[in-house]
Amino acid sequence: MNDLPQQLANGLLLGALYGLIAIGYTMVYGIVQLINFAHGEIFMIGGFGALTAFLILPTGTSLLIALPVMILMAMACSVLVAMGAERFAYRPLRGAPRLAPLITAIGLSIALQQAIWAFYPDAKKARPFPEFEGGRIDLGAFTIGRGDLFLLIAAPVCMIALGVFVSKTRTGRAMQATSQDPDTAKLMGINTDRIIVTAFAIGAAFAAIAAVAHGLRYGNIDFRMGFIAGLKAFTAAVLGGIGNIYGAMIGGLVLGLAEAMATAYIENIPGMSQLGGGAWKDVWAFVLLILVLLLRPQGLLGQRVADRA
Amino acid sequence: MRHRSLFIITTAVTAGALTLSACGSRGDSDGGSSGGGDTTTVVIGLDAPLSGDLSALGQGIKNSADLAVKTANKNKEVPGVTFKLEALDDVAQAATGQQNATKLVGDSKVMGVVGPLNSDVGQSMQKVFDTAKLVQVSPANTNPALTQGKDWQTGKKERGFKTYFRTSTTDAVQGPFAAQYMYNKKKLKKVYVIDDKKTYGAGLAATFAGEFKKLGGTVVGTDHINPDDKDFSAVASKVAEAKADFVYYGGEYPAGAPLASQIKNAGAKIPTVGGDALFSAEYIKLAKKNAEGDIASSVGAPLETLDTAKKFIADYETAGYKDAYEAYGGYSYDSTWAIIQAVKAVVEKNDGKLPDSKDAREQITAAMQDVTFDGVSGSVGFDEFGDTTNKQLSLYEVKNGKHVAVEVGQFEG
Numbered sequence: 001m002n003d004l005p006q007q008l009a010n011g012l013l014l015g016a017l018y019g020l021i022a023i024g025y026t027m028v029y030g031i032v033q034l035i036n037f038a039h040g041e042i043f044m045i046g047g048f049g050a051l052t053a054f055l056i057l058p059t060g061t062s063l064l065i066a067l068p069v070m071i072l073m074a075m076a077c078s079v080l081v082a083m084g085a086e087r088f089a090y091r092p093l094r095g096a097p098r099l100a101p102l103i104t105a106i107g108l109s110i111a112l113q114q115a116i117w118a119f120y121p122d123a124k125k126a127r128p129f130p131e132f133e134g135g136r137i138d139l140g141a142f143t144i145g146r147g148d149l150f151l152l153i154a155a156p157v158c159m160i161a162l163g164v165f166v167s168k169t170r171t172g173r174a175m176q177a178t179s180q181d182p183d184t185a186k187l188m189g190i191n192t193d194r195i196i197v198t199a200f201a202i203g204a205a206f207a208a209i210a211a212v213a214h215g216l217r218y219g220n221i222d223f224r225m226g227f228i229a230g231l232k233a234f235t236a237a238v239l240g241g242i243g244n245i246y247g248a249m250i251g252g253l254v255l256g257l258a259e260a261m262a263t264a265y266i267e268n269i270p271g272m273s274q275l276g277g278g279a280w281k282d283v284w285a286f287v288l289l290i291l292v293l294l295l296r297p298q299g300l301l302g303q304r305v306a307d308r309a
Numbered sequence: 310m311r312h313r314s315l316f317i318i319t320t321a322v323t324a325g326a327l328t329l330s331a332c333g334s335r336g337d338s339d340g341g342s343s344g345g346g347d348t349t350t351v352v353i354g355l356d357a358p359l360s361g362d363l364s365a366l367g368q369g370i371k372n373s374a375d376l377a378v379k380t381a382n383k384n385k386e387v388p389g390v391t392f393k394l395e396a397l398d399d400v401a402q403a404a405t406g407q408q409n410a411t412k413l414v415g416d417s418k419v420m421g422v423v424g425p426l427n428s429d430v431g432q433s434m435q436k437v438f439d440t441a442k443l444v445q446v447s448p449a450n451t452n453p454a455l456t457q458g459k460d461w462q463t464g465k466k467e468r469g470f471k472t473y474f475r476t477s478t479t480d481a482v483q484g485p486f487a488a489q490y491m492y493n494k495k496k497l498k499k500v501y502v503i504d505d506k507k508t509y510g511a512g513l514a515a516t517f518a519g520e521f522k523k524l525g526g527t528v529v530g531t532d533h534i535n536p537d538d539k540d541f542s543a544v545a546s547k548v549a550e551a552k553a554d555f556v557y558y559g560g561e562y563p564a565g566a567p568l569a570s571q572i573k574n575a576g577a578k579i580p581t582v583g584g585d586a587l588f589s590a591e592y593i594k595l596a597k598k599n600a601e602g603d604i605a606s607s608v609g610a611p612l613e614t615l616d617t618a619k620k621f622i623a624d625y626e627t628a629g630y631k632d633a634y635e636a637y638g639g640y641s642y643d644s645t646w647a648i649i650q651a652v653k654a655v656v657e658k659n660d661g662k663l664p665d666s667k668d669a670r671e672q673i674t675a676a677m678q679d680v681t682f683d684g685v686s687g688s689v690g691f692d693e694f695g696d697t698t699n700k701q702l703s704l705y706e707v708k709n710g711k712h713v714a715v716e717v718g719q720f721e722g
Contacts, residue, residue: 002550003546003547003549003550006546006549006550006575007543007546010540010542010543010546011543013542014540014542117360124360124361124364125361125362125363125364125365125563125591126362126563126591126595128594128595128597131597136574136575136576143575143576145574214539218539218540218567218571219567219570219595219596219597220566220567220595222362224537225539228537228538228539229539259540259543260542260543263532263543263544263547264543264546264547277531277532277533277534277544278503278532278533278534278535278538278541278543278544279505279506279532279533279534279535280533281535281543282535
């Protein structure tokens with residue numbers, strides 16, 4: 001167990017990444033009760049946006065200078081696609097039975113994946129992503145990669161900014177009102193259409209930051225990366241209590257930690273040697289999800305809400 | 310009203326389906342291989358991952374087969390026969406490969422199939438081709454069970470499918486070859502073995518570990534990863550903790566490169582060693598500087614050193630393909646050429662004509678057993694299991710961003 005601090009760090013970093021993507025699921029669900037399964041692809045498109053920015057910049061540009069441009073480009077791509085999806089795929093179906101937008105979301109997810117596959121140059125295989133030069137950063141009991149520093153700073157900053165935005169600004173409060181009761185909010189003079197677009201845009205911006213963090217951490221991106229990441233982020237959102245933005249982050253961290261712990265230690269438990277290791281980590285992550293949902297169906301931070309009539 | 314619209318829809322759908330199936334049967338029935346005209350067209354099918362993570366290898370296979378077909382047509386290798394390549398994409402998925410196999414079997418002009426890349430895909434196709442008596446030559450499947458049956462390790466070898474041949478050697482020699490090099494030449498005694506639980510990866514890792522232990526080495530840890538994963542940090546930290554001298558990875562480069570990279574990032578400055586599926590320029594592109602010192606084995610001698618290969622390399626360049634021929638280009642050319650030679654033998658025996666399509670397939674399969682020629686990868690021929698008689702192997706180390714051959718030889722058991 002000497003590597004426990006290191007494994008905790010691995011799990012928390014992975015979890016922070018899940019959490020950043022999960023925000024988008026949770027906010028959209030909180031406001032329009034839609035599970036936006038295309039969100040994973042919006043994350044993936046952010047990654048390709050960032051890569052495009054890096055490729056457009058003159059070769060040899062320091063990554064420190066390129067990074068802000070890459071983040072902006074990633075956000076621009078993700079937000080644009082998310083807003084387009086809201087306008088053309090989801091808005092026409094508002095008021096339709098809930099199954100309809102869900103199916104649209106799945107279709108959109110495949111369409112976006114295939115669009116990158118078909119039209120982005122060389123995207124049929126994994127594309128290398130720029131990485132920071134230099135070795136690991138030693139923090140005593142554990143070390144982290146240079147690229148992980150970005151995630152380490154971005155995740156809490158994003159969370160705090162979002163918290164302040166939702167509780168302190170006019171738009172944020174309008175968002176809360178819309179999520180509680182869209183019809184009454186409309187009667188109070190809130191432009192709910194605008195609020196919904198804002199929720200999509202904020203979720204997409206967070207996904208774009210996660211995509212840059214993903215690229216810096218793993219050194220490559222590919223057109224399918226949104227699928228698994230999106231599924232895990234959705235799990236994180238449900239785990240934390242879907243609709244709750246802090247829950248999304250907590251759910252992500254719990255999920256990331258569970259995966260790291262399962263990989264590292266389950267095989268050491270007597271009789272479990274066949275059920276441990278990297279290949280089984282997803283199984284344990286979903287066992288955890290089922291357990292949480294059995295004991296606390298609303299998720300870790302979710303509130304028990306009566307079904308809307 | 311409701312009933313009426315339902316009736317109309319049903320009628321439309323039925324009519325549509327009938328039209329489509331009529332098209333299908335028309336396409337099937339015109340397979341005139343006996344040939345009224347001067348030349349008969351023989352289609353050589355090809356199945357490889359032409360898109361997806363492994364597409365670099367797949368495109369190399371496709372282009373090399375294409376080159377073989379073009380060469381045969383240009384030289385009039387088989388008088389009266391024009392060859393045509395039909396390439397299908399299996400995205401490295403066993404299920405897709407099986408569908409492709411069914412599709413190729415259904416086309417009566419197809420007289421042989423080159424491919425696939427992955428052993429698990431090969432496994433899923435064998436039965437389909439065997440039932441149709443259609444010969445298949447894989448340039449890249451290395452799992453021993455494909456030719457020698459699932460009990461090959463116990464010495465009870467049994468050939469399951471008479472239609473299956475391959476031009477690459479197997480993991481039964483590839484894994485141990487790397488084990489001997491690491492233990493005897495590199496003097497490294499402690500290994501951490503990781504695989505992706507797939508037919509190829511798990512089989513390769515097992516043959517490696519078996520030989521390494523026999524030589525006196527220690528396996529300090531084992532783990533399995535999911536090849537679709539991106540995050541291997543937890544496994545990498547375990548490897549660093551285990552103080553292994555090197556890692557052996559049984560699997561392919563899309564997961565292997567990030568795994569090797571994350572292991573080095575976790576603080577274990579040790580090489581990752583693997584099989585032919587790590588021997589790709591893509592591996593270095595993905596792992597970047599962390600690829601330095603990593604080792605991959607590959608079947609056959611390095612193409613650049615063989616005289617037979619020089620013409621192939623030159624021709625490949627002249628043809629101007631967009632992608633490199635990669636690890637299996639030479640084998641793919643040879644696999645295609647083997648089918649062409651088998652067709653040639655059958656046509657010569659049958660007075661310069663191809664027999665009726667059903668007989669033709671069966672005779673070509675039978676002729677394959679005796680095909681021998683000097684190919685790109687050395688002398689090509691097949692033993693009683695359908696395995697290549699050429700047991701050359703090489704090891705490549707990544708030096709300054711390039712795979713450099715460090716060991717070439719034959720495996721001595």
